[in-house]
Amino acid sequence: MGNREDLLAGARRCLEEKGWARTTVRDIAAASGGVSMAAIGYHFGSREALLNAALIEAIDEWATHTGRTLSAFGTGTDAPAERYEAMWDRVIESFSTHRTLWLASIEALAQAEHCADLRRYLAGGQDQGRRGLAAILTGTGEGTIDDTTARTLGAVQMALLTGLMTQWLTDPRQAPTGADIVTGLRALARVVGPDRP
Structure with a gap:
């Protein structure tokens, strides 16, 4: 090197x-x-530019790993809820095995406040992440995901991912499991009710 x-x-x-x-x-x-x-x-x-470049490298690795973990949702013969729960359990396992990558993503968010280039990079990554998550859940290709689906289904899935990550990194004993997430989503669906005609 x-x-x-x-x-x-x-x-x-x-x-x-x-x-x-x-x-x-x-x-x-x-x-x-x-x-x-x-x-x-x-x-x-500068030191800051070097650390930002290293953060971006770590985030790229994190995104690749997370994409592989989440893409397992679309495979298997179990019911969708069981596959969804298992997918979250794999994500939770990765919090332990790839802790430094997950922490790097949190550090990047904090540093983006002070670096416009890093903020633009992360915003682009979030857009791609929303589309990728929506594609995984709908079983379609990323190129077929429309803006509304990315902004709704993909964004909610990303919010779950980041929220779970911060809970797990802060207090893993109290953080929800895959089963808790599925149960919570079912309860939330009852709160918001069916679509209006």
């Missing part, structure tokens, strides 16, 4: 171990195998 790649890898390690706010230029240089601190400015312009 070259200095640029070493710096990205070092910044990723620092994000996972220390988080965005507590990572210093010195930390990144050390985690990069001794790449000089000046190389950060040369390759990325």
Whole structure:
């Protein structure tokens, strides 16, 4: 690897171990195998730009992993509610096995407030995520998902995902299970009632 790649890898390690706010230029240089601190400015312009690039790399990995986990919904012979519950149980399991990736997505949201480029990147990712989630749930291709379905079904699914993630990362013992989510959605459906004619 070259200095640029070493710096990205070092910044990723620092994000996972220390988080965005507590990572210093010195930390990144050390985690990069001794790449000089000046190389950060040369390759990325600033510590913030390097950490944002490392966050984007982590989020891309997170999105790929999450997409694979969620895409399992469309397979199997179980009833849709059972498949949906099992899908959520797989997502919950990934909170433990890929904790640093999930935490990176939370850090990115906080940092996006201070970086327009990162905010635009995340907004584009959210749009793609809404469409992808709606496609998984409807069993169709992403290209066939209209804006309304993405803004409703996809957005609600994304809200469930982010809400569950924050609950699990904060207090896994009290966070809902896949069965709790299905039960809660059934209760919510009774609250809002059927569509109006």
